[in-house]
Amino acid sequence: MKKVTMTHYMELLATNQPWNLIIFMAIPVILAETVAITELFILFKRDTGSGIRKLNKVAGIIGGFYFLGVFIYLFFNAVIPLTTKGGWRGIGDIIAVGFYLSGVVPLMGMALLELGAIYKNKTPEQKMFLHAVFVAIFLAVAHIAMIFGMLNPELLMVGGGNMNM
Template structure:
């Protein structure tokens, strides 16, 4: 089974890539989601959860921005994408910068409005992040050949077979050549046997 580039990156340098690129950002997003739900459930006892939500909102966006820049500058330039499944997995993962970045900008006061409205924005943005991150994980585990991509060696073999199948074959000329060769061989054998008969008569 072939792997996507997304899965290869996560499996390289085990377990650090897996922790840095998937475990930490997803864990922060899920903990932030839990904090928002506790704030909604018990607003009168949510001071601690609000502090946690604010801190995670800042940390998650800043951290994922660093991961995003690392991928764009150091990982993406060296990749040869393995079909649309591979591209979807990688770019869905990178799309997480938009919801997490928006949450961080909210916490910095760039936009957001009243506290209650900002909280609902948090929840919607977190849902968006969890959707794109799970799309990346699901398609990242799929064999890219299911999307029509072929490994380079296999593709070259298919191209060679296709080229050989398109080579013109003139069967009539081959038939004429074979008949001519057979006639020539028959005449040579006839002359050889005639010479032997003459030699035995002498």
């Protein structure tokens, strides 16, 4: 029977069940999806003051800083060791982990926007537009990470074996 190889992305989620799945997938996705769903209502109604907007704001701030913590932890405990020891399982593995971690950019962008640290002197419409752009970017990178994360990394390997970077 052939051993099934998985990306480090999937291995992380499958290890230490259910905790890694909760910490690295459920919490960030619940916060991000809360932002995405409430964003639709806000954009449709041009709502800037209701409870839905407050939920969107709180989920955006918490999600951004939570994922910054995930990013820092995984960067130092996974990315650097995998890179220095040549432990990557091919380009699909790198894409999955890289796109997962790149989610920190739009999520922190949302958090900083909500806190008024960026785009301070813009109109509410301009801020709403940038917020929606951050949501769209996060959804795109998260789905790319999931697609490549679920792929058997051997399918994209040339010559087999681990990659030395």
